[in-house]
Every structure is written in C-alpha cells, then in structure tokens.
Amino acid sequence: MHYLNISFSHKNSTLEIREKLSYKDDDAIKACLIKLNSSEAINESILISTCNRMEVFCSCSDIASATRHIFEMLSLRSGISIDELEGRADIFDDSSAIHHIFSVASSLDSMIVGETQIPGQLKDAFRLSYDSGYCGQKLSRAMHHAFKCAAKVRNATDISSKPVSIASVAVAKLKSILDNIEGKKALVIGVGEMSEITVKHLISSGADVHVMNRTKEKALDLANICGVKVLDMQELPKVINEFEILFTATAASEPIITDEIIKPCDFDRYWFDMALPRDINYHKGDRINLYVIDDLKNIVDENLNLREDSARRAHGIIGRSTVEFFEWLNTLNIEPIIKEIYQKAFEAAKAESDRVIKNGYIPKEYEAQVHKMSEQVMKRFLHQMTSKMRSVSEEAKSDMVTSALQFLINKESNDMPDKYKCEYALNIIEEK
Structure with a gap:
C-alpha cells in the first residue's frame, strides 16, 4: 500500500487553472471520488478543493497507475492537457505525501501561513469522503495524525496566535488603500465562513455593511x-452600482457579476472576488479596482516574513511527526502480535506442564505427550480469537484493537512507548 498526493495550489497553478480544476459542491466531489476509486490501483481517496488548492489524496497499490488515472480524469473534466497538468502538479508519494498533508493541516502550505480556515476545510473533505464510504482505514490513519500534528504546531508555536485568513487579508488590503472606511457602504455577497469573517472585519472598521445571498434565510x-x-439577491443588478466596496465569496459555478449589470459611476469602486470559480467577470467599467485571491501576494509575503521563525519550528514538528507516523504504522502489523501471543501461551503451557510433572501429578514418561496436549489446548483456545484478529485487520477499528493488544502483551515489561499505547481511537469524524 502506498500514499499518493497530487496537488495543484497557488504555488504551482494560476487562478485560471485552479478555477477549471475546482469542485464547488458535495455532489460534484462525490462524483469525482467515485471515478477516482474506480481505478484498480486506488482503494481510498479524498478530494480537497478550496480557493487556493485542489488536491487528490489517496492510498493505492500502484503509484504509477494511480497517477496516470488521476491525470486522465482531471484532464477530461477540465479540458487541460495531461502534459500541462503533469508539468504543474506537485506529486508526493509515501513519506513525502504524509509530510505534505501534515503541512497542509498545519497551515504551513497555505498562501496565508497560519491561516485558520484550511484545517476545517480539510476535516470537511475527510468527513465527506469517510461518511460516503470513499475512504477508510488507511487514509483515516493519516488524517488522524495530520490533525494531531496540527495541534502540536498550534500549541508549540505562535504561528496562529493572530488568526488570519484570505478574508482578513482582503479587508487589510482595502484598509491599506482607503485610509478610512468608516461610514462607507459595503456589500458582502455570500454567507459562508469567509463572508462572515469579512462582515465582522468591516463592521469593526465602521463600514455600513449589507449582505445578500441566494438563500435569504441564511x-x-x-x-x-x-x-x-x-438585501434580496434579485436586487443585485439594481444595487451593484450603489456600493463603493464589494466583497463576494459564493459557491456559484458561473460569474454572478458581469458586464450586463455594471454601469458607470462617478466614484471609485473596490471589489474583492474571493470565490473560486470567480464571481466577477467584466471587461468594461472605469474606476473599478478589482482584486482576486492571487492579488493579495504582497500582504501574504509580509505575513510569511513575520512568521518565519514560527514556520521553521513548525516544519521541525511536521518532520518529526512524519517519522513517528511511519514508526507507528510499523507497529500495526497483526502477524507479529499473533505470533507473540502464541509464544507467550506456549511458554505458559510448558511452564504448567513442567510443574505438574515435577510435582508427580503425571508420570515423567508422559512428558512429551503432556507438552503436546497443552500446546494443542492453547491453539484450540486461541484459534477463533486470532482468526477474528486477522479478519478485523482491514477495518478502521483494528488500529484501536491492535494498540490495545500491544499494550496488554507488553504490560509486564512496560517497554512500549506511551505514544503507541491505545492512542488510536478513530473518532476523527467527531473531532472539531
């Protein structure tokens, strides 16, 4: 079994490329996961699609075949040639794939280092795949440890001490352009997490904020x-030209603001399109200052410089966590545990056989038969139990069972590292 991650992000792909590769709703993501798992080489997969990245994380039996299947599928959907996709993508396998997913979960691979949204987005992506049956034990192990690694990074560094996001950076960009936004009319379209963060930042700066959404109740x-x-969404063509400030972050599959509804105004307008695919597509209109996600790079670079020391410490944590993860995986092989259980049982049987012969309860000349009988008794006793252990070894709960057995059979010597003792309980779906 191998881990494989194919990543398209702000680091290697333009906004236009990421738009074509993005998946906007759960149904589209599920359809993609079905196609991914249709490959004989892929047995589990997770799709991560955000404004800054589209990644396929999977477990597979053959890295080359799985990679080829993924590129063919993405090319067919996006209309981008396989050659260009291969030229742009970052491809990680096995230890590098785990290191990468740990970095993503810890916000080290984000455009905004330490940003607060990606851990939640990653959990949502995992939850959707797991609940729908497209991933199981193998990716669950990796994701569980990714979130543990992210928690270590948060606790050991101040990388998230001043939470930031694309939304907060966009508002910061606006405030760097306009000395004062107090009292200015601002329209926020969409009601997701990014929109909520935007609204709160605008309110704290004194803006006159209006919101609209396709579903008015939200x-x-x-x-x-x-x-x-x-405001009603139907009013957008009428009110779009009344606002000096506009932020939009919807899940629309097509632009909601186009040339048809844009009218000339006698004031400057500042529009921030934080959606992917983009919400705004226009080719005319003077005095419109449009900013998209990739335009925030200067503030991003400043953010990275300020957090350089924390990022360096975080990378050290991620490296150690990656090594620990594979050390832990090596302890999960069920066969050595079964072998040790039998060995301990046979030792106990022999000790008891020797005792009854030494005490004269059974004649010495029957020693060989007694030993053989006691071993057969232990084999018969353990057969059903070990058969069940083998059958459960491919289920998600097996890690918890295996860790418990490791602890029990090593209890007397107490020589097992604490991190391996019953530490894996697959409650990842409930983690917040």
Missing part, C-alpha cells in the same frame, strides 16, 4: 449574528 441568520442589513 443571509438573515448572518444579519442577526452581526447586526447588518439584508
């Missing part, structure tokens, strides 16, 4: 939380 929920005004 816009009203956000308005009740933040105390802002709500």
Whole structure:
C-alpha cells in the first residue's frame, strides 16, 4: 500500500487553472471520488478543493497507475492537457505525501501561513469522503495524525496566535488603500465562513455593511449574528452600482457579476472576488479596482516574513511527526502480535506442564505427550480469537484493537512507548 498526493495550489497553478480544476459542491466531489476509486490501483481517496488548492489524496497499490488515472480524469473534466497538468502538479508519494498533508493541516502550505480556515476545510473533505464510504482505514490513519500534528504546531508555536485568513487579508488590503472606511457602504455577497469573517472585519472598521445571498434565510441568520442589513439577491443588478466596496465569496459555478449589470459611476469602486470559480467577470467599467485571491501576494509575503521563525519550528514538528507516523504504522502489523501471543501461551503451557510433572501429578514418561496436549489446548483456545484478529485487520477499528493488544502483551515489561499505547481511537469524524 502506498500514499499518493497530487496537488495543484497557488504555488504551482494560476487562478485560471485552479478555477477549471475546482469542485464547488458535495455532489460534484462525490462524483469525482467515485471515478477516482474506480481505478484498480486506488482503494481510498479524498478530494480537497478550496480557493487556493485542489488536491487528490489517496492510498493505492500502484503509484504509477494511480497517477496516470488521476491525470486522465482531471484532464477530461477540465479540458487541460495531461502534459500541462503533469508539468504543474506537485506529486508526493509515501513519506513525502504524509509530510505534505501534515503541512497542509498545519497551515504551513497555505498562501496565508497560519491561516485558520484550511484545517476545517480539510476535516470537511475527510468527513465527506469517510461518511460516503470513499475512504477508510488507511487514509483515516493519516488524517488522524495530520490533525494531531496540527495541534502540536498550534500549541508549540505562535504561528496562529493572530488568526488570519484570505478574508482578513482582503479587508487589510482595502484598509491599506482607503485610509478610512468608516461610514462607507459595503456589500458582502455570500454567507459562508469567509463572508462572515469579512462582515465582522468591516463592521469593526465602521463600514455600513449589507449582505445578500441566494438563500435569504441564511443571509438573515448572518444579519442577526452581526447586526447588518439584508438585501434580496434579485436586487443585485439594481444595487451593484450603489456600493463603493464589494466583497463576494459564493459557491456559484458561473460569474454572478458581469458586464450586463455594471454601469458607470462617478466614484471609485473596490471589489474583492474571493470565490473560486470567480464571481466577477467584466471587461468594461472605469474606476473599478478589482482584486482576486492571487492579488493579495504582497500582504501574504509580509505575513510569511513575520512568521518565519514560527514556520521553521513548525516544519521541525511536521518532520518529526512524519517519522513517528511511519514508526507507528510499523507497529500495526497483526502477524507479529499473533505470533507473540502464541509464544507467550506456549511458554505458559510448558511452564504448567513442567510443574505438574515435577510435582508427580503425571508420570515423567508422559512428558512429551503432556507438552503436546497443552500446546494443542492453547491453539484450540486461541484459534477463533486470532482468526477474528486477522479478519478485523482491514477495518478502521483494528488500529484501536491492535494498540490495545500491544499494550496488554507488553504490560509486564512496560517497554512500549506511551505514544503507541491505545492512542488510536478513530473518532476523527467527531473531532472539531
């Protein structure tokens, strides 16, 4: 079994490429996972699709075949040639794949180092795949440890001490352009996490904030939380030209703001499109300053410089966690455990056989038969138990069972590292 990760991100792909590769809703992601797992080489997969990355993380029996299948599938869907996809993608396998997914979970591979959204997005991607049956034990192991690694990074560094996100950076960019946004009319389209963060930052700066969403009830929920005004989505063509400030982050598959609804205005406008695919597509309109995700690079670079020391310490944690993960995987082989159980049982049987012969309960001349009988008794006793252990070895819960057995058979010597003692309980779906 191998781990494989094929990654398209802000590091290697343009916004246009990421748009074509993005998946906007759960149904599209599930359809992709079905196609991924249709390959004989792939047995489990997770699809991560955010504004800054699209990644396939899978376990496979053949890395070359799995890689070829993934590129063919992505090329067919996106219309991008396989040669270009191969030229752009970062391909990680086995230890490098685990190191990469640990880095993603710890926000070290994000455009905004230490940003707070990617861990939640990664958990959502895993939850969707796991609940739908597209991944199981092998990727669950990796994801569980990825989130443990991320927690270590947060606790050991100050990389997330001042939480940031694309939304907060976008508002910071706006404030660097306009000395004062107090009282200025701002429209936020969408009600997801990114929109909520935007609304809160704008309110704290004194802007007059309005929100709209395709589902008005959700816009009203956000308005009740933040105390802002709500507009009907149908009013967008009418009100779009009334606002100096616009932030949009919807899940629309097509642009919602186009040339048809844009009218000339006698004031400068500052529009931030934080969606992928993009919400805004226009070719005319003076005095419109449009910023998309990749335009925030200067602030991103400043963020990275400020967090350089923390990032260096975090990379050390990720490296050690990667090594520990593979050490832990090596302890999960069920056969050595079964062998040790039989060995301990036979030692106990021989000790008891020797005792009854020494005490004269059974004549000495029957010693060989007594030893053979006691071993057969132990084999008969252990057969059903060890057969069950082998059958459960491919199930998600087997890691918990295996760790418990490791602890029990080593209990007297107490020589097992603490990190291996019953430490794996697959409750990843409930982790927050």
